[in-house]
Amino acid sequence: MVTFQRAFAHNGRDGNCKHLALRIPHLSDDFRCRSAMTGGDDKRRAFEETALPHLDAVYRFGLRLTGNTAQAEDLTQETMLKAYRSWHQFRPGTNIRAWLLTILRNNFINEYRKAKHRAESVDISDVEMRSVFHDVAETDPEGKFFEQIVDQEVLDAIDRLPEDFKEALILSDIEGLHYQEIAEVTGVPVGTVKSRLFRARRALQKELFEYAVEMGYIKRSTL
């Protein structure tokens, strides 16, 4: 890995930078000033404005795939740099988030998953696929019990899904990609995306419901 130095840090925030007018509020002050000083930075500006807003999505996907923050950070950096270097390959008008997540996924498969086998997750092939609604129709038809389940519990349950199913669910329900985009990112037909998504959602729902019952957030209907 490249080491990161703050070699270019300068005193922009002290007001000594001549390029303050070029600063964009959501970006690092230093960075804007430095960009301005180097000149010829159209590509970088386009990248900042188009790709960088998706950094959170890239990191989240990396974190779910690798399962640890250090690897997720490396993977995110590698992804963003790769995207920057291949910026000319991005087709304007297509979904930038899908493009970035594809780069991340390929990188993950090639560099991180090499020796790792795919099966430490729960088997969802036998999970009953009806909506949990039917289990709570009498007690909580609006699903208010969900509100009591905390972030980490949801993330852990997502992580226990089989990888293909987890991927479909993350890309759709967390990152908001369309079926067609998920199909492109994961390299499977749209029909496969649909069925994976269906199973993933219902399996996760069931898992969270069982957890909520266990925690006493909700009673199972006796129907």
Place this chain on the structure above:
Amino acid sequence: MTDRPREIDCGEAAEKLYEYLDQELDAATEAAVRQHLEMCAPCFQVFDFEKTYLKFIETRARAQGAPESLKRKLLDQLFREGSAAD
């Protein structure tokens, strides 16, 4: 579309549930599902429950973002990339 949406039953509505919520249906099928939901309270309740569930997943799982330190590292690196190319 000037025609009335075709009628579908609860089974077909259930089959289209997620595609409806994900706005992945063609306009005619979407209209057919919507019409069914207007008339069928049990299906409406299930759809509403599932919508709540999906919203809940999104909210919980999106709470987390990239660490601030990572953003700064990346900006540093992009700058170095840029100046290397200049």
